Amino acid sequence: MRAWLLGVAAIAVLGANAACAADLEAAKKKVSEVCQACHGMDGNSQVPDYPKLAGQNQDYLAKALRDYKSGARKDPTMTGFAATLTPQDIDNLAAYFSSQPAVLQSRM
């Protein structure tokens, strides 16, 4: 009985992890459709007005997208794009860009 319960608990935990994990392939598709024109496919933007996202902190990227979506942060371009993103899209994109190699440094 106890083993059975443990099994159910393990499956529940694994399932929850899988559901929460970022889907980098889905992010890549989204990036190629939406983000790459300004930020580059790998997040190393070549345009001075648009930030480099590659290697940026994952939770900061997610917060920025959530803020654009909620209207807490305003930008004519980003507000429109962020409005179309689901919370899962935001997690995927933040994980994707933070995992790209970049010149950004956290130490001065």
Place this chain on the structure above:
Amino acid sequence: MTRLKTLAACVAALAVSSPAFGQPGATGNAEVGSQKVQMCQGCHGIPGWRTAYPEVYRVPKIAGQHQAYLVKALQEYKSGARTHPSMRAIASSLSDSDMANIAAYYAQLGLRVAQ
């Protein structure tokens, strides 16, 4: 006469060295900016540092970021378009040329580290 020659040499040296400091204002002067980043280092100089308020997340990496974008971010904090309390307080104390200089400093800093 020797003193006059020394003075002339100093003036000449100053005239030659000044362009090395770059133009203040829109283009930004990284050298001058480096003198102004004491208030930035407490958060942006510590790897993995997290904000304590109003939301807990790691502060953005800014070394190597585009200069134009960094200036825009500082201007938006100053105007209130972006709302982070600490950044609003700091940005409101900065002039346009301070922003350009600080942005120039951080933009070149990342490139220098990456090379």
